[in-house]
Amino acid sequence: MKKNILGILGLFLAIFLVTALQNDSFLGAGNMQNLIKWSSLYAIIGLAVAFVVITGGIDLSIGSVIGLVASLLALMMSKGLNPATCMALVLTLSMGIGLLHGLLITKVRLQPFIVTLCGLLFYRGLARYVTDNQSMAFQGQDTLDRFFSGKVQVAANFFLPAPFFFLVGLAVVAAVFLNRTVWGRYLFALGNNENAARYSGINTDNLKILAYVACSTVTGLAGVLFGFELNSVQPASTGEFYELYAIAAAVLGGCSLRGGEGSVLGVIIAAAVIRLLYNSINMLGISTHLEYAIIGGVILAGVVTDELVKRYALRRRAARALLPETAS
Amino acid sequence: MTPVAQGAPPLLEARALSKQFPGVRALRGVSFTLQRGEVLAVIGENGAGKSTLMKILAGVQSPDGGEILVDGQPVRIASVRAAQALGIALIHQELNLADNLDIAANIFLGREPRRCGFIDRTRIAAEARTHLQRVGLDLPPETIVGTLPIGRQQLVEIAKALSSQARVLIMDEPSSSLSQHETETLFRVVRDLRAQGISVIYISHRLGEVQALADRVVVMRDGEKAGELARGEIEHATMVRLMVGRDLSQFYQRHPRPPGEPVLEVNRLRTPAHPRSEVSFQVRRGEIVGVAGLVGAGRTELLQTLFGVTPGVGGEMRMSGEALRPRSPQTAIAAGMALVPEDRKQHGLILAMSVRENASLPSLRRDQRSGFLNRTAERTVARETVEKLGVKTPGLEQTVQHLSGGNQQKIVLGKWLALQPRLLLLDEPTRGIDIGAKREIYRLMDQLAAEGVAVLFVSSEMEEVLGMADRVLVMHEGQLAGELARGQLSEEAVMHLATGAPNH
Numbered sequence: 001m002k003k004n005i006l007g008i009l010g011l012f013l014a015i016f017l018v019t020a021l022q023n024d025s026f027l028g029a030g031n032m033q034n035l036i037k038w039s040s041l042y043a044i045i046g047l048a049v050a051f052v053v054i055t056g057g058i059d060l061s062i063g064s065v066i067g068l069v070a071s072l073l074a075l076m077m078s079k080g081l082n083p084a085t086c087m088a089l090v091l092t093l094s095m096g097i098g099l100l101h102g103l104l105i106t107k108v109r110l111q112p113f114i115v116t117l118c119g120l121l122f123y124r125g126l127a128r129y130v131t132d133n134q135s136m137a138f139q140g141q142d143t144l145d146r147f148f149s150g151k152v153q154v155a156a157n158f159f160l161p162a163p164f165f166f167l168v169g170l171a172v173v174a175a176v177f178l179n180r181t182v183w184g185r186y187l188f189a190l191g192n193n194e195n196a197a198r199y200s201g202i203n204t205d206n207l208k209i210l211a212y213v214a215c216s217t218v219t220g221l222a223g224v225l226f227g228f229e230l231n232s233v234q235p236a237s238t239g240e241f242y243e244l245y246a247i248a249a250a251v252l253g254g255c256s257l258r259g260g261e262g263s264v265l266g267v268i269i270a271a272a273v274i275r276l277l278y279n280s281i282n283m284l285g286i287s288t289h290l291e292y293a294i295i296g297g298v299i300l301a302g303v304v305t306d307e308l309v310k311r312y313a314l315r316r317r318a319a320r321a322l323l324p325e326t327a328s
Numbered sequence: 329m330t331p332v333a334q335g336a337p338p339l340l341e342a343r344a345l346s347k348q349f350p351g352v353r354a355l356r357g358v359s360f361t362l363q364r365g366e367v368l369a370v371i372g373e374n375g376a377g378k379s380t381l382m383k384i385l386a387g388v389q390s391p392d393g394g395e396i397l398v399d400g401q402p403v404r405i406a407s408v409r410a411a412q413a414l415g416i417a418l419i420h421q422e423l424n425l426a427d428n429l430d431i432a433a434n435i436f437l438g439r440e441p442r443r444c445g446f447i448d449r450t451r452i453a454a455e456a457r458t459h460l461q462r463v464g465l466d467l468p469p470e471t472i473v474g475t476l477p478i479g480r481q482q483l484v485e486i487a488k489a490l491s492s493q494a495r496v497l498i499m500d501e502p503s504s505s506l507s508q509h510e511t512e513t514l515f516r517v518v519r520d521l522r523a524q525g526i527s528v529i530y531i532s533h534r535l536g537e538v539q540a541l542a543d544r545v546v547v548m549r550d551g552e553k554a555g556e557l558a559r560g561e562i563e564h565a566t567m568v569r570l571m572v573g574r575d576l577s578q579f580y581q582r583h584p585r586p587p588g589e590p591v592l593e594v595n596r597l598r599t600p601a602h603p604r605s606e607v608s609f610q611v612r613r614g615e616i617v618g619v620a621g622l623v624g625a626g627r628t629e630l631l632q633t634l635f636g637v638t639p640g641v642g643g644e645m646r647m648s649g650e651a652l653r654p655r656s657p658q659t660a661i662a663a664g665m666a667l668v669p670e671d672r673k674q675h676g677l678i679l680a681m682s683v684r685e686n687a688s689l690p691s692l693r694r695d696q697r698s699g700f701l702n703r704t705a706e707r708t709v710a711r712e713t714v715e716k717l718g719v720k721t722p723g724l725e726q727t728v729q730h731l732s733g734g735n736q737q738k739i740v741l742g743k744w745l746a747l748q749p750r751l752l753l754l755d756e757p758t759r760g761i762d763i764g765a766k767r768e769i770y771r772l773m774d775q776l777a778a779e780g781v782a783v784l785f786v787s788s789e790m791e792e793v794l795g796m797a798d799r800v801l802v803m804h805e806g807q808l809a810g811e812l813a814r815g816q817l818s819e820e821a822v823m824h825l826a827t828g829a830p831n832h
Contacts, residue, residue: 180700180701181699181700181701182692182693182696182699182700182701183699184701185685185689185692185701186692188681189678189681189685189689192678192679192680192681193674193677193678193679195674195675196674196675196676196677196678197678197689198637198656198657199635199637199657199667199669199675199676200657200689200690200743201657201658201661201690201693202658202689203656203658260678260680261680
């Protein structure tokens with residue numbers, strides 16, 4: 001698969017440099033740690049959705065699953081349940097949500113867009129109902145708090161946030177799975193041409209279900225991380241729109257919504273670009289009212305450039321494929 | 329024949345037309361003329377360039393070189409609309425009619441006569457009736473097209489072309505889905521049109537039809553004009569020799585041997601496409617069995633059911649004596665089957681992936697090391713596929729979409745060989761590929777059969793069926809209409825069964 005990482009990396013460095021030159025406090029440890037933390041959190045959900053985007057599908061329910069997981073976790077812990085049990089329950093629930101999506105998409109043959117759109121509404125409603133739409137705090141869980149939102153000192157004055165380590169672990173697993181295992185290859189084959197994959201003896205239904213389970217499970221983990229990071233949950237709004245950032249990161253990072261393409265590193269850098277844009281808008285003193293417009297514009301420009309480069313490369317390759325024929 | 333005025337330029341003339349696609353030169357310097365009121369047959373194997381030539385004349389594609397003259401004047405046919413304005417109409421193999429509309433609406437689709445901005449239904453119906461008469465269709469113009477049998481739909485399409493003042497009708501494989509009776513009706517209409525001064529370019533690979541209908545024949549081979557035959561020279565053997573470029577005996581390399589024990593036994597199998605028809609047959613070790621029939625006879629559906637793509641709805645199957653009910657291709661593959669599907673771009677290949685990735689796809693799981701890709705084995709499988717089938721590719725990392733049809737097809741077939749299937753199913757194995765690749769595939773079919781593989785292939789190319797099969801199953805409307813041993817094989821015998829005539 002083609003890995004268009006250089007382009008997105010260039011974009012990241014360009015924004016990074018401009019901001020660093022304009023504002024001294026940008027490179028400060030506090031700001032950098034914050035940037036790494038939020039980029040990691042976004043990259044985790046970007047990777048989650050990348051699995052289903054590679055199959056040619058989509059998951060719009062990510063934000064609501066995050067909201068539901070965080071709400072349930074806070075609710076159960078406030079009732080004094082064993083935190084480990086709570087954790088196991090919400091992760092099992094997320095897995096179950098992915099399984100449900102996968103079954104509806106493969107066995108009932110519904111469109112992923114519809115299934116997960118209904119999920120988006122349903123899980124948000126559920127989160128609000130079980131919590132009576134009350135904000136809740138994550139309290140009195142020092143060990144867990146340190147585990148999910150703590151810091152690790154790596155230099156005299158520099159700490160790496162916990163989500164970063166979760167991301168690294170997840171990224172290694174995802175990259176190995178996609179590039180080194182038989183199922184990873186199958187996943188790309190399925191995304192490129194589901195019929196041909198099936199005719200080659202690949203169990204495409206199971207593979208798709210697996211992708212949705214992986215997506216929702218990782219999303220559930222992200223829900224836990226976001227919960228501890230934010231320290232409180234608003235059932236009506238926590239995680240709102242996160243699916244869109246996740247999808248944007250996946251697409252900007254080289255996944256085609258038509259399926260069959262994607263790279264782990266690309267998605268991570270793209271997630272970092274999105275967070276960096278937020279940060280830079282602040283640092284450069286640009287009106288925060290323009291935030292969404294700028295992020296939307298940059299993503300669009302990135303995708304357009306990518307498309308043009310791809311088209312150019314395709315024409316070059318087609319011309320080269322023609323050569324041996326004309327020579328003979 | 330209508331006499332041609334002395335010295336008048338031909339109605340249509342093509343001079344040195346060329347067209348190149350990535351990886352294939354589809355057309356090389358093709359010239360021909362078409363007179364008024366003439367039926368010109370264009371024949372050739374699949375991939376010979378017939379379709380490209382016709383698409384250029386109909387404005388669907390533009391040529392890279394050469395020129396087209398209408399009434400002696402050079403013209404540029406840049407679009408279908410431009411072709412229509414010149415009086416050239418293409419009637420596709422798959423008809424372009426809106427099933428849900430009535431005949432009159434279809435005939436005037438996109439250029440409805442209006443009155444005060446509203447469609448003038450009275451005028452449409454009246455004019456539609458006159459056009460229907462020209463093609464001998466006595467039907468009310470209000471009939472919904474979807475309710476008509478395919479033969480009549482085709483006549484509606486011809487009436488539609490005539491209504492736009494067409495002088496040249498290009499008919500692409502018009503009889504491929506017609507019954508014998510419908511084909512005869514079509515011939516009558518074509519002869520009527522010729523008498524009215526309309527010229528017809530008739531594309532077919534049914535040589536019997538060409539002999540019955542054509543005034544002149546242009547034979548295409550490998551993108552070039554291989555020859556031209558005047559009325560008196562149109563003979564079956566001559567056409568075949570020009571199409572294939574050599575004697576058939578050299579082209580089809582079948583060395584039949586006595587077959588071994590049955591590999592596949594099918595007993596009263598029913599497919600979802602034709603749930604009422606029961607099909608029973610067997611294929612033995614080392615045997616090549618052809619499946620002939622008209623388009624829509626249920627041949628592809630049969631292969632898909634055998635392979636588990638669309639599981640059967642009744643009956644039983646045995647592979648080497650063991651009962652099998654394939655619910656998915658996986659089960660069929662595990663039982664030793666392989667399928668080369670009809671549509672290689674939709675079902676056979678992952679176009680955006682490389683030669684290596686495509687060739688190794690079915691054997692990845694066998695070669696895995698606890699779930700991880702075995703890259704050495706993968707490369708070996710791919711390299712062997714390329715070598716064994718003589719795939720012309722710049723390298724193993726080349727994406728397959730830029731390879732020619734023949735090389736693509738070799739990969740679709742070659743990817744199964746590493747799994748050493750006991751039963752090879754082939755659906756139109758040589759469709760749209762060049763002569764060289766065809767020969768390679770025939771050679772391989774023969775070789776695999778010699779190694780003990782049972783081969784079952786579906787083909788619409790009569791020459792291929794006659795040349796390669798040890799035994800032919802002929803299907804008609806989902807049923808097995810009959811079976812012909814190699815000694816009984818002839819084009820007439822196959823067509824007789826394929827068009828639903830009783831077994832003799």
